[in-house]
Amino acid sequence: MGNPSVLDDVFDNFINGVRLFKDREVLRHDYLPEKLPHREEQIRLLGQTVAPVLKDARCSNIFIYGQTGTGKTAVTKYVLSHLESKAKEYGASVKFCYINCRMTGSEYRVFANLSQNLGVAIPFTGLSVGEVFDRFRAGLDSSRIIFIIVLDEIDALIKDRGDAFMYELTRINETLHKSKVSIIGISNDLRLKEFLDPRVFSSLSEEELVFRPYDAGELRNILLERSKLSFQEGVLSDSALSICSALAAAEHGDARRALDLLRVAGEVAERQGAKVITEEHVRQAEKNIEHNRVVEALKNLTLHSTLVLLSVYHLNKSSATTGEIYDVYNELCGELGAGLLTQRRLGTLVNELDSMGLVNAKVVSMGRYGRTKKIRLEISRSLIKDVFGGDSRFGRLIDYSPQVSHKGSK
């Protein structure tokens, strides 16, 4: 299968072609650089707050706010890893555990994760949350340490699980004798306060730290620093650097975005055999990133979400209502011999597709003619054809044309 000489060309090109990168890893957003430009103030403040730990005292709980890509995670990891090595030097028994709540998913898994970090094994399911919490507390107390818990993207967890577990966690020190806990909460959402019990909030934000978005100039500096490490000299054009910063600055000053753009632009340029990364490569990168994001999202949809999306595709008009989509969906299910979900369920699937940006749904009232969601495809029809056209399950649904015309219920 395939033609070996084509592959040879690809490999030869890779080996012999112009190498633009020195070290690609430096541009990944989980890379932790030696210095974090424009965040000296935050580093200093956070350092001051956690310093008491070196004298075996518990440090204040800290709440960190800021939008994505403003350096919250990087600064926190930076400060804590330095703290940890200092602690070793001074013989203080400090340990920290970083948890991304959005990735971790549930309070059960957060506690399970914390426990594992202390060497207490927890099955990934089967216990009650209370039981896991108790084991965690027991394991912690017997460890005789100061434990700093970093809960990143805590807003995601609190919004869909509530803050009851946070209440438990903020009070844990009252029942510990040999260990102490400090919590660093990191939130992307500045309004998180409104979702929290005031008691939890006040205990959690003994200290507060706000990360402002970077402006275009600051982003430029960040990219410049990183590009020195990641690219060969003279490879990055000034205009490419500027456009990367400008695009990311327009998107709430997101450094992560800026780094992604730069890395992908480098890859695009390298693949084209260019010697210099230009503005055009950055624009191409912007397109590629978006394209990949959407394709990834499409491929990972569940059966019914796919059918719902295909229903929107088939209706093929500027906006369809929930009822219309349900009818088409109904038909597609029949065509595939799949069991069908209720309209209630379909509603939430549509909302999920909306938050993934595959579809745009907003509630509108049509007065006498009811109140519904107007749903519109947010991605190109040809892309859907590309992704599902050759699919063994969904391929034939692309060409299939539905019969029903929706006339409301009854």
Next chain:
DNA sequence: CGTCCACAGGAATGACGGGCGG
């Protein structure tokens, strides 16, 4: 100005695949 459409979306509940400790 009230009615009433066509749903929105919250709450409670259930089915299911999994793992626990005893």
Next chain:
DNA sequence: CCGCCCGTCATTCCTGTGGACG
């Protein structure tokens, strides 16, 4: 093996509602 609890997905039942029509 049992009884119990978990998270996830889905259903059932429900109350709420913006605004064109009469």
